[in-house]
Amino acid sequence: EVQLVESGGGLVKPGGSLRLSCAASGFTFSNAWMSWVRQAPGKGLEWVGRIKSKTDGGTTDYAAPVKGRFTISRDDSKNTLYLQMNSLKTEDTAVYYCLWGHVEYFDFWGQGTLVTVSS
Amino acid sequence: SYVLTQPPSVSVAPGQTARITCGGNNIGSKSVHWYQQKPGQAPVLVVYDDSDRPSGIPDRFSGSNSGNTATLTISRVEGGDEADYYCQVWDSSSDHVTFGGGTKLTVL
Numbered sequence: 001e002v003q004l005v006e007s008g009g010g011l012v013k014p015g016g017s018l019r020l021s022c023a024a025s026g027f028t029f030s031n032a033w034m035s036w037v038r039q040a041p042g043k044g045l046e047w048v049g050r051i052k053s054k055t056d057g058g059t060t061d062y063a064a065p066v067k068g069r070f071t072i073s074r075d076d077s078k079n080t081l082y083l084q085m086n087s088l089k090t091e092d093t094a095v096y097y098c099l100w101g102h103v104e105y106f107d108f109w110g111q112g113t114l115v116t117v118s119s
Numbered sequence: 120s121y122v123l124t125q126p127p128s129v130s131v132a133p134g135q136t137a138r139i140t141c142g143g144n145n146i147g148s149k150s151v152h153w154y155q156q157k158p159g160q161a162p163v164l165v166v167y168d169d170s171d172r173p174s175g176i177p178d179r180f181s182g183s184n185s186g187n188t189a190t191l192t193i194s195r196v197e198g199g200d201e202a203d204y205y206c207q208v209w210d211s212s213s214d215h216v217t218f219g220g221g222t223k224l225t226v227l
Contacts, residue, residue, distance in 0.1 A: 035216070045154075045162065045205050047216040061214050064120070097161060104209040105152035107173065109161040 002026035002108045004098045009113030016088050016117075022081040022098030022110055030054065030076040033103060036083050038094035039112075048072075048083070048096070066092075088117045121210040123219035130225045137193040139222045141206030144187060149208045151189040153182060156203045156221075165204075166191060193224070201226045 101107035154162035
């Protein structure tokens with residue numbers, strides 16, 4: 001059974017940093033392209049970014065609002081995906097989901113972790 | 120970046136057919152995927168590659184895509200179908216993913 005379990009959310013002040021983790025199981029994580037999607041309270045879904053498998057180059061892509069501030073990384077030995085968020089803004093307040101699936105769409109979503117950026 | 124446009128809301132009576140549209144420039148040339156999200160839950164994939172259904176999704180859910188509009192059709196609507204629905208594409212030119220703004224389906 002595929003499981004994606006996010007952790008690390010919480011309350012942080014504007015300008016602060018936070019690192020989210022996503023523990024994956026039930027599939028071959030090292031071969032997976034993994035993504036993060038967020039959802040602000042009462043709003044729609046917004047793609048944050050993606051990391052390819054190391055065999056496919058391990059490269060990352062980011063949405064414009066987070067590029068230069070957020071970094072996606074992975075530890076294949078721990079089956080864990082990370083999202084390092086720096087220079088956080090109030091508009092980054094959202095539930096952050098870890099996703100796995102195909103290149104073009106996502107079969108599996110975690111339950112999400114809430115990040116609140118507020119003074 | 121590629122823009123997807125959905126109506127904010129659609130209402131339908133139980134047993135009727137709901138159609139949720141997703142507009143985009145020449146969207147018919149892309150593969151469109153649809154997600155259902157109920158309150159307090161993570162989204163669930165209900166249609167992928169325009170019209171295919173993941174295992175476990177009822178055949179009441181179907182999709183089509185042509186020209187500038189993709190459509191998610193829910194036949195014989197039930198109260199349990201009340202949810203937010205999002206369309207999504209992968210833009211190969213930018214290698215980015217785009218979601219529509221979402222449509223709230225209300226079952227009257």
